[in-house]
Amino acid sequence: MPGMSMVQALNSAIDVMLGRDPDVVIFGEDVGYYGGVFRVTEGLQKKHGDHRVFDAPIAEGGMLGTAVGMGAYGLRPIVEIQFADYIYPATDQLISAAARLRYRSGGEFWAPITVRAPCGGGIFGGQTHSQSVEAIFTHVCGLKTVIPSNPYDAKGLLISAIEDDDPVVFFEPKRLYNGPFDGHPDRPSVPWTQHPQSEVPDGYYTVPLGQAAVARPGDAVTVLAYGTMVHVALAAAEEAEIDAEIIDLRTLLPLDIDTVVDSVKKTGRCVIAHEATRTCGYGAELAALVQEHCFYHLEAPIVRVTGWDTPYPHIFEWEYFPGPQRVADGMRRAIEG
C-alpha cells in the first residue's frame, strides 16, 4: 500500500464518497477545475463531473446557506472554506441555521453538511491564514467538530463526517497536509510516506466520530491534544524523556470523555495543549471536564499550553506557536505540581 499524504487521504475520502453516494456534492472557492488551493479536490471534477464538484462564488455565507437548502432537498453537501480564518462570514448560516435546524423543526429537517477548512499556523500565513477557530464551533450546540492528526484518521473521519446526518465542522491542520510536523521549524520537513499512519486503504473505511486515540501510552502525565499538537506533544515527551500518555482527541465534539477520564485517573496529572488562543479555548472546557470527573485523582493543577491571546503574528510565528519546549515545560509543571 503506497503511503498517502493527508491531502491525498482527504482527496481519497471525498472521491470514495462521491462514488458511493450520488447525493454527495462538494463545492467551494477554486475547488472545481483547479482542485483547491491546497489540492484536496484535485482531479475530482474531471472524474465526477461539474455538477458534483464545483467552484463557488467568494461568499462563505452563500455557500453555507445553499448547503442548508441542498441538505433540506436530500443532498449531502461538503463545503470547502479556503481557510478557517474565512469561515466567519458563514457563521450565521452555520450557527443560526445548520446547527439548530433539527431542533427547531422538531426533527422534520436537518443539515447533513460537512464543512472542511484548513486551520492552524506554521506557514507564515499571518493573522488571516493561521487561526484555530474550533472553540467558536464547539461552543455551538448542534455542531460536531473534528480535527484529524494524520492521513489514516483524516480519511476515516472525513467519511464518517460526510455520512453523519448532523452538520460537522472538519478542520484540517494545514501544517500537516504534506507531512507530520513536530513543532521544530528549523528541522527539515519529513513527508508522510515515512510515517506508519500514511498507510491508508484505497477504498471505503471509517474512523468513527467521538472516539479518541492513545497516540502514546504512558504513566507520568496525560496530555490532551489534537491536530498538529499531537505531533508536538510526542516530540516533547521524547525530547524531555517524560513517560507521557498522549491522547489524540480526534473529535472535539462529541468528546470521548471515557478515554480522557481513564487516562487522567491513571496518571493523576493533566496537560492540555492547543494552538488556539487560551481564553475560552477548547482547553477551558477540557479542564472543566477533567476537574468534574477526576478531581480526587488529580495530584497537581491542570496545565494549559496554548497559543497566546493575541492575533497570530506574522513574524513571531514560532514565539506564538506552543512548540515542544513549551509543552515539555508544561508536562514538568504538571508532574512537579
Next chain:
Amino acid sequence: MPRFAAGAVERPDIAVPAQQTHPLAYQLIRVLDDEGAAVGAWDPKLSPETLRRGLRAMMLTRAYDDRMFRQQRQGKISFYMKCTGEEAIGVGQAFALAPDDMLFATYRQQGLLIARDWPILDMMCECYSNSHDRLKGRQLPVLYSARAASFFSLAGNLGIQYPQAVGWAMASAIKGDHRIAASWIGEGSTAEPDFHHALTFASVYRAPVILNVVNNQWAISSHQEIAGGEAATFAARAIGFGLASLRVDGNDFLAVYGATQWAAERARANHGATLIEMFTYRAAPHSTSDDPTRYRPENEGRNWPYGDPIERLSRHLIRLGEWSPERHKQLEAELVDYVREVGREAESYGTMQTGPHFSVRTMFEDVFKEMPWHLRRQRQELGV
C-alpha cells in the same frame, strides 16, 4: 466581448440623477485610442507634467512589484502579490482624488500609496517584517497601513473594507467635512455580502464615497463569471441600488482619471455615491503561491484587447511630443536602480529570514490600548 471604441461614451453632468448614468453600466469609458490619441468627453486634459508623473508612478509600481516578487522567491519575504497590468487604477485614481481623501483598498492597489509619494522604503520594511516595520511584524507582506497617507489598514478578509469606506464617508458627511472616501474590491469578492451592505448604506445615506470594482477577470482560478459577471456587468450592480454607475477601461490612465474625477466631484457636491467598474486584466499570478498555467491559457494576457496601461500612456506622451522611447527606457532603468538601492537600505534593517525584527515583547501590545493582566502574565510566561 464587443470591443468598445475610445471617446464614444457621453459624459453626463455630475449632478444628474443616478438613473441617467445607468446606460453607462453597459458601455466602456475609454479616452486613449489605439494610436495613443486622447479622444472624447472623458479626457481630463491633464498637463504633460502630470501625465509624466503618472507614468513614473505606474512604472515605479511595476519596478517595485518585480523586485518584491523576486525577494519572495529568494526567501527574504514570505509572500507577495503584484498588480501588474492594473497600475493605472491605483495611480490614476490617487491622482484624481484629493490627497486627504480616505482610501479603503485591497492588496492590489499598492499604486495608490506610490502615487501619494508614500516611501517605498516603508512599504518594503513592512514586507520584510523587519526592525523598521511600523506594523511590528504583525501583518502579512502587502497588507500595508498608512494613516498619514489617508490609507486604511488592509485586511486579508475579502470585502470587509467596502462598507467601512461607506461608514467613513457617512461620518465625513455628518461632520460637514470636505473629504470623501473611496474603496476597491475585486470582482470575485463582490459575491460577499459586504458588497451588498456597502451599496445599500451608500444609497440610503447618500454617502460621499466612490465604490470601485476592479474587474481583472480572475479570482485566483475562477473566472469573473463565478461572481455573475457574464450575466450582467459589475457596473450594473449599481442600478438596483439607485447609485450612479460608470464602466471604465481600467488600462487607460486618462479614462480612469476622468471617471474618478467625475465621481469625486459628484460625491463632494453631495450628489451621492458612484459605483465604478474598472475593467482590466490580472497579468500576474494571483500571488507568489499561485500557478496560473494550471487554469488559464498562457497567452491570454498578451491577447488582452485593451493593452498595457504603461505602454498606452507612454505612447500617448510620445504622440504629444512630450516623451520618447529613449526617455522611457532610461526612466525604466533609473527606477530599477532606485528600487534596488532602496531595497538594499530596507534589507539593512532586516529581512524576514535573518531579522532583526521588532522585539518579541511587542507581540502582546496593541491587542488592547491597556494591556490586561492575562496578557502581561502570558508575556512573562514566554519570558520576554
